[in-house]
Amino acid sequence: MTSRLAQSEQPPNEPLTVSELTAGIKNLLEEGLPPFWLTGEISNFKHHTSGHFYFSMKDEEAQIPCVMWAGRNRNLRFTPRDGMQVVVHGKVTVYEKRGYYQFEVWQMQPAGVGALQLAFERLKQRLHAEGLFDEDHKKPLPEYPQRIGIVTSPTGAAIRDVISVLRRRWPAITIILRPVRVQGAGAAEEIAQALEEFNAYGEVDLVIIGRGGGSLEDLWPFNEEIVARAIYASALPVVSAVGHEIDFSISDFVADLRAPTPSAAAEMVVPQAAEVKRLLWHQLQRAYLHLHRQMQTQRERLQRFAGSYGMRRPIDALHQHSQTLDEKHHRLQQSMQQVLAQHRRDIAHLYHRLQALSHQNILRRGFTLVFKDDSGSLVSAAAQLQPEDRIRLQFAEGQAHATVQSTQP
Structure with missing residues (x-):
């Protein structure tokens, strides 16, 4: 195919197909460009449910789409985020489904690492080696909690958001706040002491610790060893909800559950009270399980295909199909949300019809x-x-x- 693409003269009765052209370009780029190092700023970062990283790298004048497969990014010692300057190693590949080139990242490291980030990584490695992050140690959350303890600032936006969500979703919940400082000197010691006090009290079903977003320095109390060991020693389930979705702290890794934001923590620890919403949620879960089985079946087919005889680039083909599955998964989620909205409208319509038939209205x-x-x-x-x-x-x-x-x- 590459030889046909390189011909200076081509008979009009022998045109190339789009697939042949794309395959030829793919071969020229992937065979012609060796692996190399690339530096730039991360933007549009997305960690897909499949485990893959999708993002762009840019400078002042250009950008290039990038992908880092789950098998490559699993051992990263930091969390990529938008605006981060990084140095990556990999190669240029072509995603034939859409006909565009992208940079396949094999390795990634920050372009510059400060003292706090280094301290974070060292403590994370040491605690991980000690087993504080082990999944076997994590406790399940109660399905229907009645009393929840919260460790956070009494004046921040986080506590208002958490209380609002808990009251809306599960009105019967009892909330017990243990006010603490969440930044500055002494904050880590207060957080650890609050966890010890809740365990001594014992009259709550779980504890949420956290705060709103901020800089690495602002969030640092949740990266202190004293807080990590207090979470690990807690007999009560602990949910860590520190910062925004892109922020990760040591407490997130030790806690029994990590929530991306304080509001999300409230959503995750209590069920929805309305019976209709519970029914719709059950239907949604059934659809999700069905989707999961379909995706598993497709992945098994891809694995068999990748291992078949005669495949020139089996791993590359597997990556192409995996990326397509991610796109289909996203579209199906959108369709399910539309079905959910239609069910809500149908229920509201039936309610108004019943009201019209009431003898009082007659x-x-x-x-x-x-x-x-x-x-x-x-x-x-x-x-x-x-x-x-x-x-x-x-x-x-x-x-x-x-x-x-x-x-x-």
């Missing part, structure tokens, strides 16, 4: 209900009455008593 349109005074029975025909019978008239608002003068069939 009375408001000028109709009345007639009852016999002596027996209290409902009168549906004039033949049920005799002159001088006492009757009671029921209106939409109030009632009246009357005497029958005469009747007509």
